[in-house]
Amino acid sequence: MPRLILLLLLGAAQGALGWYMVASGLTERVDVSQYRLAAHLTLASVIFAFTAWTIFCLGSRHRTPSSAGDLMAILLLVLVFAQIAMGGFVAGIDAGMGYNTWPKMDGQWIPNGLDAMQPAWRNLFENALTVQFVHRGLAYVLAILVLVHAWNAFSLSGFVLAYGVWLQAAIGVLTLVLHVPLALALAHQAAAMLVLLAAVWHVHRRLARPLPVQDRP
Numbered sequence: 001m002p003r004l005i006l007l008l009l010l011g012a013a014q015g016a017l018g019w020y021m022v023a024s025g026l027t028e029r030v031d032v033s034q035y036r037l038a039a040h041l042t043l044a045s046v047i048f049a050f051t052a053w054t055i056f057c058l059g060s061r062h063r064t065p066s067s068a069g070d071l072m073a074i075l076l077l078v079l080v081f082a083q084i085a086m087g088g089f090v091a092g093i094d095a096g097m098g099y100n101t102w103p104k105m106d107g108q109w110i111p112n113g114l115d116a117m118q119p120a121w122r123n124l125f126e127n128a129l130t131v132q133f134v135h136r137g138l139a140y141v142l143a144i145l146v147l148v149h150a151w152n153a154f155s156l157s158g159f160v161l162a163y164g165v166w167l168q169a170a171i172g173v174l175t176l177v178l179h180v181p182l183a184l185a186l187a188h189q190a191a192a193m194l195v196l197l198a199a200v201w202h203v204h205r206r207l208a209r210p211l212p213v214q215d216r217p
Protein backbone atom coordinates (compact mmCIF):
# COMPACT_ATOMS: atom_id res chain seq x y z
CA MET A 1 0.00 0.00 0.00
CA PRO A 2 2.72 2.63 0.82
CA ARG A 3 4.35 1.91 -2.55
CA LEU A 4 1.08 2.37 -4.42
CA ILE A 5 0.38 5.63 -2.58
CA LEU A 6 3.88 6.84 -3.48
CA LEU A 7 3.22 5.90 -7.13
CA LEU A 8 -0.03 7.88 -7.05
CA LEU A 9 1.80 10.92 -5.62
CA LEU A 10 4.54 10.62 -8.24
CA GLY A 11 1.84 10.51 -10.92
CA ALA A 12 0.29 13.68 -9.52
CA ALA A 13 3.72 15.37 -9.39
CA GLN A 14 4.28 14.39 -13.02
CA GLY A 15 0.98 16.04 -13.97
CA ALA A 16 2.06 19.26 -12.23
CA LEU A 17 5.53 19.09 -13.82
CA GLY A 18 3.94 18.56 -17.24
CA TRP A 19 1.84 21.69 -16.78
CA TYR A 20 4.94 23.63 -15.59
CA MET A 21 6.82 22.43 -18.71
CA VAL A 22 4.07 23.44 -21.13
CA ALA A 23 3.73 26.82 -19.38
CA SER A 24 7.35 27.62 -20.34
CA GLY A 25 6.31 27.59 -24.01
CA LEU A 26 3.30 29.85 -23.62
CA THR A 27 4.96 33.23 -23.16
CA GLU A 28 8.24 34.31 -24.78
CA ARG A 29 9.08 31.12 -26.73
CA VAL A 30 7.30 28.67 -29.01
CA ASP A 31 9.08 25.58 -27.64
CA VAL A 32 9.47 24.48 -24.01
CA SER A 33 12.38 24.84 -21.60
CA GLN A 34 14.85 21.97 -22.03
CA TYR A 35 15.32 21.89 -18.25
CA ARG A 36 11.63 21.27 -17.65
CA LEU A 37 11.40 18.81 -20.56
CA ALA A 38 14.35 16.78 -19.23
CA ALA A 39 12.84 16.87 -15.71
CA HIS A 40 9.46 15.67 -17.08
CA LEU A 41 11.15 12.85 -19.06
CA THR A 42 13.27 11.82 -16.08
CA LEU A 43 10.33 11.75 -13.68
CA ALA A 44 8.34 9.71 -16.24
CA SER A 45 11.26 7.28 -16.30
CA VAL A 46 11.38 7.12 -12.48
CA ILE A 47 7.63 6.33 -12.37
CA PHE A 48 8.06 3.68 -15.07
CA ALA A 49 11.04 2.06 -13.31
CA PHE A 50 9.35 2.20 -9.89
CA THR A 51 6.19 0.60 -11.32
CA ALA A 52 8.28 -2.20 -12.83
CA TRP A 53 10.13 -2.66 -9.51
CA THR A 54 6.80 -2.82 -7.64
CA ILE A 55 5.61 -5.57 -9.99
CA PHE A 56 8.91 -7.45 -9.59
CA CYS A 57 8.47 -7.27 -5.81
CA LEU A 58 5.27 -9.36 -6.00
CA GLY A 59 6.35 -12.81 -5.02
CA SER A 60 9.93 -11.97 -4.05
CA ARG A 61 11.89 -9.94 -1.53
CA HIS A 62 15.28 -8.37 -2.20
CA ARG A 63 18.50 -8.87 -0.27
CA THR A 64 20.94 -6.01 0.39
CA PRO A 65 23.51 -5.58 -2.40
CA SER A 66 26.72 -7.24 -1.24
CA SER A 67 29.13 -7.88 -4.12
CA ALA A 68 30.96 -5.70 -6.63
CA GLY A 69 28.70 -7.19 -9.32
CA ASP A 70 25.58 -6.06 -7.40
CA LEU A 71 26.95 -2.53 -7.12
CA MET A 72 27.86 -2.50 -10.81
CA ALA A 73 24.30 -3.55 -11.73
CA ILE A 74 22.98 -0.61 -9.66
CA LEU A 75 25.55 1.77 -11.18
CA LEU A 76 24.43 0.72 -14.67
CA LEU A 77 20.83 1.54 -13.71
CA VAL A 78 21.92 4.99 -12.48
CA LEU A 79 23.90 5.58 -15.69
CA VAL A 80 20.86 4.63 -17.81
CA PHE A 81 18.85 7.24 -15.90
CA ALA A 82 21.59 9.83 -16.47
CA GLN A 83 21.71 8.98 -20.18
CA ILE A 84 17.92 9.34 -20.48
CA ALA A 85 18.05 12.74 -18.74
CA MET A 86 20.85 13.82 -21.10
CA GLY A 87 18.77 12.56 -24.04
CA GLY A 88 16.02 14.89 -22.82
CA PHE A 89 18.44 17.81 -23.15
CA VAL A 90 19.50 16.65 -26.65
CA ALA A 91 15.85 16.57 -27.76
CA GLY A 92 15.01 19.73 -25.78
CA ILE A 93 17.47 21.97 -27.63
CA ASP A 94 17.29 20.05 -30.94
CA ALA A 95 20.96 19.20 -30.54
CA GLY A 96 20.43 16.25 -32.90
CA MET A 97 19.77 18.62 -35.80
CA GLY A 98 23.47 19.57 -35.96
CA TYR A 99 26.77 17.66 -36.03
CA ASN A 100 25.10 14.83 -37.95
CA THR A 101 28.27 12.85 -38.53
CA TRP A 102 29.52 9.76 -36.75
CA PRO A 103 31.91 8.80 -35.20
CA LYS A 104 33.52 12.28 -35.43
CA MET A 105 31.77 15.55 -34.60
CA ASP A 106 32.59 18.50 -36.85
CA GLY A 107 35.45 16.41 -38.30
CA GLN A 108 37.08 16.00 -34.86
CA TRP A 109 37.08 13.40 -32.10
CA ILE A 110 36.96 16.15 -29.48
CA PRO A 111 35.36 19.17 -31.19
CA ASN A 112 36.30 22.79 -30.52
CA GLY A 113 33.75 24.90 -28.65
CA LEU A 114 32.71 22.49 -25.90
CA ASP A 115 33.30 25.29 -23.37
CA ALA A 116 31.99 28.20 -25.44
CA MET A 117 29.49 29.38 -22.79
CA GLN A 118 30.08 31.06 -19.45
CA PRO A 119 29.68 29.95 -16.68
CA ALA A 120 31.07 26.57 -17.78
CA TRP A 121 28.20 24.43 -16.37
CA ARG A 122 25.78 26.00 -18.87
CA ASN A 123 27.55 24.14 -21.68
CA LEU A 124 26.29 20.82 -20.26
CA PHE A 125 22.66 21.85 -20.70
CA GLU A 126 22.53 24.70 -23.25
CA ASN A 127 25.42 24.24 -25.72
CA ALA A 128 24.17 21.85 -28.46
CA LEU A 129 27.73 20.72 -29.22
CA THR A 130 28.52 19.81 -25.61
CA VAL A 131 25.09 18.29 -24.89
CA GLN A 132 25.42 15.96 -27.89
CA PHE A 133 29.07 15.20 -27.08
CA VAL A 134 28.18 14.16 -23.51
CA HIS A 135 25.22 12.05 -24.74
CA ARG A 136 27.54 10.24 -27.15
CA GLY A 137 30.30 9.84 -24.55
CA LEU A 138 27.98 8.45 -21.89
CA ALA A 139 26.59 5.98 -24.45
CA TYR A 140 30.12 4.69 -25.14
CA VAL A 141 30.88 4.36 -21.41
CA LEU A 142 27.61 2.46 -20.92
CA ALA A 143 28.26 0.24 -23.95
CA ILE A 144 31.67 -0.83 -22.60
CA LEU A 145 30.51 -1.27 -18.99
CA VAL A 146 27.49 -3.42 -19.92
CA LEU A 147 29.66 -5.71 -22.02
CA VAL A 148 32.26 -6.22 -19.29
CA HIS A 149 29.53 -6.65 -16.67
CA ALA A 150 27.50 -9.11 -18.81
CA TRP A 151 30.61 -11.19 -19.33
CA ASN A 152 31.45 -11.23 -15.60
CA ALA A 153 27.89 -11.82 -14.40
CA PHE A 154 27.14 -14.29 -17.20
CA SER A 155 23.38 -14.10 -16.62
CA LEU A 156 20.41 -13.85 -18.96
CA SER A 157 19.40 -10.41 -17.67
CA GLY A 158 22.98 -9.13 -18.01
CA PHE A 159 23.12 -10.15 -21.66
CA VAL A 160 19.63 -8.75 -22.36
CA LEU A 161 20.77 -5.41 -20.90
CA ALA A 162 23.99 -5.41 -22.94
CA TYR A 163 22.07 -6.26 -26.12
CA GLY A 164 19.54 -3.49 -25.39
CA VAL A 165 22.19 -0.83 -24.82
CA TRP A 166 24.08 -1.70 -28.03
CA LEU A 167 20.86 -1.76 -30.06
CA GLN A 168 19.81 1.57 -28.54
CA ALA A 169 23.20 3.12 -29.34
CA ALA A 170 22.86 1.92 -32.96
CA ILE A 171 19.36 3.45 -33.22
CA GLY A 172 20.79 6.68 -31.74
CA VAL A 173 23.56 6.85 -34.34
CA LEU A 174 21.05 6.22 -37.16
CA THR A 175 18.69 8.87 -35.76
CA LEU A 176 21.56 11.34 -35.73
CA VAL A 177 23.08 10.72 -39.17
CA LEU A 178 19.62 10.73 -40.81
CA HIS A 179 18.82 14.15 -39.23
CA VAL A 180 16.26 12.91 -36.68
CA PRO A 181 13.34 11.51 -38.71
CA LEU A 182 10.28 11.32 -36.44
CA ALA A 183 9.89 7.52 -36.66
CA LEU A 184 13.50 6.89 -35.63
CA ALA A 185 13.38 9.54 -32.88
CA LEU A 186 10.30 7.80 -31.48
CA ALA A 187 11.97 4.39 -31.76
CA HIS A 188 15.00 5.80 -29.89
CA GLN A 189 12.75 7.21 -27.16
CA ALA A 190 10.76 3.96 -26.80
CA ALA A 191 13.88 1.78 -26.84
CA ALA A 192 15.31 3.93 -24.01
CA MET A 193 12.37 2.78 -21.86
CA LEU A 194 13.07 -0.86 -22.77
CA VAL A 195 16.73 -0.41 -21.81
CA LEU A 196 15.59 1.09 -18.51
CA LEU A 197 13.24 -1.87 -17.96
CA ALA A 198 16.11 -4.28 -18.70
CA ALA A 199 18.35 -2.46 -16.19
CA VAL A 200 15.66 -2.64 -13.46
CA TRP A 201 14.98 -6.30 -14.26
CA HIS A 202 18.69 -7.08 -14.07
CA VAL A 203 19.03 -5.52 -10.58
CA HIS A 204 15.89 -7.40 -9.50
CA ARG A 205 17.17 -10.74 -10.82
CA ARG A 206 20.48 -10.31 -8.98
CA LEU A 207 18.90 -9.38 -5.65
CA ALA A 208 15.63 -11.34 -5.63
CA ARG A 209 14.90 -14.06 -3.11
CA PRO A 210 11.56 -15.89 -3.57
CA LEU A 211 8.95 -15.27 -0.87
CA PRO A 212 7.68 -18.30 1.05
CA VAL A 213 4.46 -19.54 -0.59
CA GLN A 214 2.22 -18.44 2.31
CA ASP A 215 3.49 -14.81 2.04
CA ARG A 216 2.84 -14.46 -1.69
CA PRO A 217 0.00 -12.08 -2.72
Ligand code: HEM
Pocket residue numbers: 041080083084085086087088090091092094095096102135136139142165168169170171172173174175176180185188189192195
Ligand atom coordinates in the same frame (compact mmCIF):
# COMPACT_ATOMS: atom_id res chain seq x y z
C1 HEM B 1 22.39 3.64 -24.19
C2 HEM B 1 22.39 4.58 -25.05
C3 HEM B 1 21.37 5.67 -25.22
C4 HEM B 1 20.22 5.96 -24.51
C5 HEM B 1 19.64 5.24 -23.28
C6 HEM B 1 19.63 7.14 -25.14
C7 HEM B 1 18.47 7.78 -24.71
C8 HEM B 1 17.92 8.91 -25.30
C9 HEM B 1 16.70 9.55 -24.88
C10 HEM B 1 15.80 9.11 -23.72
C11 HEM B 1 16.49 10.61 -25.70
C12 HEM B 1 15.33 11.62 -25.61
C13 HEM B 1 14.26 11.25 -26.60
C14 HEM B 1 13.13 12.24 -26.58
O1 HEM B 1 12.73 12.70 -25.51
O2 HEM B 1 12.59 12.55 -27.66
C15 HEM B 1 17.57 10.64 -26.65
C16 HEM B 1 17.69 11.58 -27.66
C17 HEM B 1 18.63 11.51 -28.67
N1 HEM B 1 19.70 10.64 -28.75
FE1 HEM B 1 20.06 9.09 -27.48
N2 HEM B 1 20.42 7.51 -26.20
C18 HEM B 1 21.49 6.64 -26.29
C19 HEM B 1 22.51 6.69 -27.22
C20 HEM B 1 22.62 7.56 -28.28
C21 HEM B 1 23.70 7.61 -29.26
C22 HEM B 1 24.90 6.66 -29.29
C23 HEM B 1 23.41 8.63 -30.12
C24 HEM B 1 24.18 9.11 -31.32
C25 HEM B 1 25.47 9.07 -31.47
C26 HEM B 1 22.17 9.22 -29.71
C27 HEM B 1 21.53 10.27 -30.34
C28 HEM B 1 20.39 10.91 -29.91
C29 HEM B 1 19.74 12.00 -30.62
C30 HEM B 1 20.17 12.61 -31.94
C31 HEM B 1 18.63 12.37 -29.85
C32 HEM B 1 17.62 13.49 -30.13
C33 HEM B 1 16.38 12.91 -30.78
C34 HEM B 1 15.27 13.95 -30.89
O3 HEM B 1 15.55 15.13 -31.11
O4 HEM B 1 14.08 13.57 -30.72
N3 HEM B 1 21.72 8.57 -28.58
N4 HEM B 1 18.43 9.60 -26.39
